[in-house]
Amino acid sequence: MFIMKDLGQSHFDVLKEIGNIGAGNAATALSQLISQKIEMTVPNVSIMPFGSVSDILGGAEREVAGVYLRVFGDAPSKIVFLFSVQEAYSLVDMILHCPAGTTQEFGDFEQSALKEIGNIMTGAYLHALTKLTGLHQLSSVPSFACDMVGAIMNTALTDLGMIGDYALLIETQFSLVEREINGHFFLVPDPGSLEIILGALGVGSSCQK
Amino acid sequence: MPEIVRVGMAELKTAKAPDKIVTLGLGSCIGVCAYDAISKIGGMVHVMLPDSSLAIESTNPAKFADTGVPLLLQELKQQGVITIENIIIKIVGGAEMFAASSKDTHLGVGARNILAVEETCQELNLTISAKSVGGNAGKSITLNLETGIVEVKSMNTIFVL
Numbered sequence: 001m002f003i004m005k006d007l008g009q010s011h012f013d014v015l016k017e018i019g020n021i022g023a024g025n026a027a028t029a030l031s032q033l034i035s036q037k038i039e040m041t042v043p044n045v046s047i048m049p050f051g052s053v054s055d056i057l058g059g060a061e062r063e064v065a066g067v068y069l070r071v072f073g074d075a076p077s078k079i080v081f082l083f084s085v086q087e088a089y090s091l092v093d094m095i096l097h098c099p100a101g102t103t104q105e106f107g108d109f110e111q112s113a114l115k116e117i118g119n120i121m122t123g124a125y126l127h128a129l130t131k132l133t134g135l136h137q138l139s140s141v142p143s144f145a146c147d148m149v150g151a152i153m154n155t156a157l158t159d160l161g162m163i164g165d166y167a168l169l170i171e172t173q174f175s176l177v178e179r180e181i182n183g184h185f186f187l188v189p190d191p192g193s194l195e196i197i198l199g200a201l202g203v204g205s206s207c208q209k
Numbered sequence: 210m211p212e213i214v215r216v217g218m219a220e221l222k223t224a225k226a227p228d229k230i231v232t233l234g235l236g237s238c239i240g241v242c243a244y245d246a247i248s249k250i251g252g253m254v255h256v257m258l259p260d261s262s263l264a265i266e267s268t269n270p271a272k273f274a275d276t277g278v279p280l281l282l283q284e285l286k287q288q289g290v291i292t293i294e295n296i297i298i299k300i301v302g303g304a305e306m307f308a309a310s311s312k313d314t315h316l317g318v319g320a321r322n323i324l325a326v327e328e329t330c331q332e333l334n335l336t337i338s339a340k341s342v343g344g345n346a347g348k349s350i351t352l353n354l355e356t357g358i359v360e361v362k363s364m365n366t367i368f369v370l
Contacts, residue, residue: 054218148363
């Protein structure tokens, strides 16, 4: 099994590229959905102790809206979308073609809209990843939570606890140009999946670091 | 000056009054608080997973319920707690953050963590005097070492154990 400390620079580059292509597709899907221009950052691949994960997201107690999906298939993983609460409201307004400021709570309907965004973006992401790696992947039904960012990331990271003391996150930020919406997109490979993904792209564990 | 001691995911810390021990954003993880009222020494461990035998590679016993709780006890003894019988245990966490897909066996980790902590405490003859576990809300907790009271904070409420 692959462990974090075996990862070299070439692996990081490949993971970044996966993040780039996948998130690029996902951003395009979102852009088409809401007819708005979307910018995204170069993905950030980070390995950090579990204890410091929530620090990068503005502290464990920050309230965020999150959509969570499991990815099944050849290389299982988890996908988490995070938005600040206000930005999630704005996003719902845009999807539903309401004037800005209309959405003030996450009722069933609003949650459903956000979950659908998560669903569509994940589909686009996985499609790109499948084309690139030849790995077969399917996503679960999305689930929604509005809660502390630490608690949400807990759930996504627990499985990784089995193979080490560090979290591997492939993170992309995307932002809407016209309205201030910044989303975080995380791909968290399950234990063992990292090796499969890297292997499919020709940078397995035997590769020079 | 009383200090606030922060416990991150998969970490264990001990301290003495007037300090306070805090862990933020518990989801499926469990914060196990242990407190000795006589010496006013206490500790907290933030466990992520139920069982260390599931681990493929890990050097951190604080991450698992079955190794984290005994370690907490051991650390308290080292800090000067003499009688284990006096230690008060309070546990918080073990939520299922994404309730909609609770049929997904993976997400049962919160419930499995609760069971594992309770079983480990039983094996060690520790009595859990208070708990706030399960549900689907994230929680932050503060253990006040002056009183042994645990303040539990979620997005909507604050209460004490």
